[in-house]
Amino acid sequence: MTDITPIRTQAETQLLDYLRHPRSSLPVGDGSVIRRADAIARLEREGLPNRRVEEWKYTDLRALLREAAPPAERPSAADIAEARAQARVFADVAAVRLDFVNGHLAAQDAPPAGVTVIGLAQALAEEHPVLSNLNRVDVAGGNASYELNRAFLSDGVVVHVAAEQAVAQPLHLRFVNRGGAPFSTAPRVLVVLDKRASLTVLESHEGDVAAQPNSVVEFVLADDAQLEHARVNTEAAGTIALSTITAVVGTRAAFRSVNLHAGTSVSRHQLFVAYEGEDARVTLGGVTVLSGTQHADTTLVVDHAVPGGESRELFKTVIDGEAKGVFQGKIVVRPDAQKTDGRMMSAALLLSPDATMNNKPELEIWADDVQCAHGATCGELDDELLFYLTARGLPREEAEALLLQAFIGEALELVTDEAIREAMTGLAIDRLAKLA
Amino acid sequence: MIEIKNLVVEIEGNRILNGLDLTVRDGEVAAIMGPNGSGKSTLSYVIAGKEEYEVLEGEILLDGENILELEPYERAARGVFLAFQYPLEIPGVATMSFLKAILNAQLKARGEAELTTPDFMRRVKAAAERLQINQDMLKRALNVGFSGGEKKRMEILQMALLQPSFCILDETDSGLDIDALRIVAEGVNALRDGKRSFLVITHYQRLLNHIVPDTVHVMSKGRIVRTGDRELALELEASGYADYVTEAA
Ligand SMILES: Nc1ncnc2c1ncn2[C@@H]1O[C@H](COP(=O)(O)OP(=O)(O)OP(=O)(O)O)[C@@H](O)[C@H]1O
Ligand SMILES: [Mg+2]
Numbered sequence: 001m002t003d004i005t006p007i008r009t010q011a012e013t014q015l016l017d018y019l020r021h022p023r024s025s026l027p028v029g030d031g032s033v034i035r036r037a038d039a040i041a042r043l044e045r046e047g048l049p050n051r052r053v054e055e056w057k058y059t060d061l062r063a064l065l066r067e068a069a070p071p072a073e074r075p076s077a078a079d080i081a082e083a084r085a086q087a088r089v090f091a092d093v094a095a096v097r098l099d100f101v102n103g104h105l106a107a108q109d110a111p112p113a114g115v116t117v118i119g120l121a122q123a124l125a126e127e128h129p130v131l132s133n134l135n136r137v138d139v140a141g142g143n144a145s146y147e148l149n150r151a152f153l154s155d156g157v158v159v160h161v162a163a164e165q166a167v168a169q170p171l172h173l174r175f176v177n178r179g180g181a182p183f184s185t186a187p188r189v190l191v192v193l194d195k196r197a198s199l200t201v202l203e204s205h206e207g208d209v210a211a212q213p214n215s216v217v218e219f220v221l222a223d224d225a226q227l228e229h230a231r232v233n234t235e236a237a238g239t240i241a242l243s244t245i246t247a248v249v250g251t252r253a254a255f256r257s258v259n260l261h262a263g264t265s266v267s268r269h270q271l272f273v274a275y276e277g278e279d280a281r282v283t284l285g286g287v288t289v290l291s292g293t294q295h296a297d298t299t300l301v302v303d304h305a306v307p308g309g310e311s312r313e314l315f316k317t318v319i320d321g322e323a324k325g326v327f328q329g330k331i332v333v334r335p336d337a338q339k340t341d342g343r344m345m346s347a348a349l350l351l352s353p354d355a356t357m358n359n360k361p362e363l364e365i366w367a368d369d370v371q372c373a374h375g376a377t378c379g380e381l382d383d384e385l386l387f388y389l390t391a392r393g394l395p396r397e398e399a400e401a402l403l404l405q406a407f408i409g410e411a412l413e414l415v416t417d418e419a420i421r422e423a424m425t426g427l428a429i430d431r432l433a434k435l436a
Numbered sequence: 437m438i439e440i441k442n443l444v445v446e447i448e449g450n451r452i453l454n455g456l457d458l459t460v461r462d463g464e465v466a467a468i469m470g471p472n473g474s475g476k477s478t479l480s481y482v483i484a485g486k487e488e489y490e491v492l493e494g495e496i497l498l499d500g501e502n503i504l505e506l507e508p509y510e511r512a513a514r515g516v517f518l519a520f521q522y523p524l525e526i527p528g529v530a531t532m533s534f535l536k537a538i539l540n541a542q543l544k545a546r547g548e549a550e551l552t553t554p555d556f557m558r559r560v561k562a563a564a565e566r567l568q569i570n571q572d573m574l575k576r577a578l579n580v581g582f583s584g585g586e587k588k589r590m591e592i593l594q595m596a597l598l599q600p601s602f603c604i605l606d607e608t609d610s611g612l613d614i615d616a617l618r619i620v621a622e623g624v625n626a627l628r629d630g631k632r633s634f635l636v637i638t639h640y641q642r643l644l645n646h647i648v649p650d651t652v653h654v655m656s657k658g659r660i661v662r663t664g665d666r667e668l669a670l671e672l673e674a675s676g677y678a679d680y681v682t683e684a685a
Contacts, residue, residue: 383488385526387484387487387508388520388524389526390507390508391485391511391518392538392541392594393539393542393545394509394537394538395507395545396509398537399509402534406527406528409528410527410528
């Protein structure tokens with residue numbers, strides 16, 4: 001037998017079927033930056049990633065995705081209105097909103113001064129020069145989740161902040177999924193900050209339907225630009241969520257992204273950061289709270305290619321029931337990236353004997369004059385601390401809640417803006433309260 | 437009043453308390469002295485309700501009620517307070533919000549109304565001033581990065597705030613400089629009101645010059661082997677524990 005017929009799972013067959021009759025009318029042919037055909041060919045060749053692929057060892061998407069939902073149709077005006085009304089995350093934070101309903105850009109507030117917002121369809125049709133900023137992070141290319149977004153790309157938006165603009169009001173990318181039958185979405189957002197521009201981006205994912213979203217948000221920061229990104233996922237049970245954040249940081253640029261994961265059944269959140277300019281600072285933080293049979297994977301690669309970069313990563317995971325957490329973090333320091341200062345920490349608390357955590361921190365260092373450290377811990381709530389608190393009068397559950405809040409609080413502290421931090425803390429506390 | 441009768445306690449199969457009897461009346465300040473490892477901290481943990489100790493025999497009556505079946509927080513609500521020999525650091529929990537949480541939890545357990553924030557702040561401020569704890573410390577995470585002496589003072593601050601009826605001080609004097617010792621002792625003395633009782637565990641007669649005890653007990657090998665008045669502390673300071681260690685063996 002020399003012919004190898006790939007044995008496809010039901011989900012793989014479904015995905016390829018959907019791609020034969022694409023619903024999206026985006027101009028994503030060979031001439032475009034998207035080149036959908038390449039991504040489709042890759043899916044035909046490789047199928048869904050499984051545990052034999054090193055980066056997907058702990059999140060076997062082929063096994064986890066039994067049934068691939070069809071791409072969402074463009075929502076009706078009534079659906080859009082209802083979806084927007086039900087959105088709760090960051091509701092109390094004053095922001096300029098860009099609303100995606102079922103993966104389609106559905107409504108948008110007027111952008112603040114100095115900010116241009118263009119629909120992805122229009123940008124692609126016009127071959128807008130800003131699109132040259134797509135796909136700039138090497139490690140994202142070829143990544144299965146990123147490529148699936150490319151193959152199924154449904155809609156998106158391009159945000160461009162002009163040089164020197166310090167935008168005070170946050171921009172809120174709101175992804176709301178709504179409807180009865182499951183569907184998939186593949187939105188893509190590109191945010192480009194020119195020199196010395198600054199912006200805060202909120203990103204929320206919520207909805208009442210067991211959807212299969214796969215979002216990609218790409219940030220490109222020119223020299224001295226500053227971007228703060230705060231992201232929350234509270235999607236409904238049954239949701240299988242893939243997401244990728246990429247960031248390219250220029251000289252002295254500062255990028256900060258903090259994620260709260262408080263929903264879905266299965267999720268894989270990826271962060272890929274590339275240092276293009278010297279002395280840039282990147283801070284990545286995350287809090288994940290899991291129970292039942294939830295599975296959540298945070299995978300990040302921070303690629304120091306130039307000297308003087310600083311990176312801080314702090315991820316906290318609380319796991320109850322039979323849930324499973326995964327953290328894969330890699331700091332790469334290339335030969336030229338002298339004086340890199342990288343520190344990565346992943347800490348997990350297991351609240352039940354059946355909870356599991358797979359921690360895989362890695363350093364790949366090719367330069368000699370660097371300061372890099374990583375750590376991973378996995379433990380239970382400290383009995384001595386619990387006794388101290390209960391002896392002072394706190395009932396056991398309250399003492400546990402206080403310690404859990406303190407544990408995740410350290411990562412949420414990374415959110416600079418107080419109103420945003422409080423909104424995220426409130427959601428995290430609500431989620432923790434549901435563990436009891 | 438606390439009455440401890442024939443207390444026998446083991447941990448991991450090791451017998452630590454060995455038929456201990458001790459009574460502390462309302463308003464009494466009782467001191468316990470005794471060699472390292474004689475079971476003083478164990479006794480204080482068992483009174484406060486630490487889980488891993490196995491009580492094989494005996495009872496602990498607080499105002500006539502056996503508290504051995506109660507959870508630690510229920511004992512706290514009934515007025516038991518333990519100032520730890522080694523206070524714990526709690527990263528991520530601001531001291532001020534911790535103080536508020538424990539006070540409100542106790543008030544709630546007793547069916548009393550919570551304090552308003554201004555009332556709470558006033559109480560904390562007054563207690564902090566008396567113990568010379570500065571406001572900045574209250575903003576930091578509880579005990580994190582505090583010096584040994586600061587941690588001990590923070591224990592007494594909590595005691596002052598919670599107004600317990602039975603206070604156990606486990607080596608609160610160790611790690612305190614001379615001035616801090618005086619400040620802490622004054623803080624404790626301010627709480628003496630003729631009703632509140634104290635069990636003061638210490639190795640040093642010096643503390644008892646500041647907090648003058650009504651009774652002094654010597655503990656050895658998990659028992660009270662001698663009881664006297666404050667003269668006994670002076671005697672121990674001069675002669676050591678040699679007599680008691682052999683006597684109990
Ligand atoms: N978890 C444990 N397992 C076994 N033995 C223990 C355990 N905890 C305490 N002990 C033992 O119990 C004995 C009493 O300890 P305890 O801490 O009560 O002494 P202490 O009188 O407070 O001493 P010190 O004056 O040094 O503070 C010691 O011998 C100690 O080693
Ligand atoms: Mg002791």
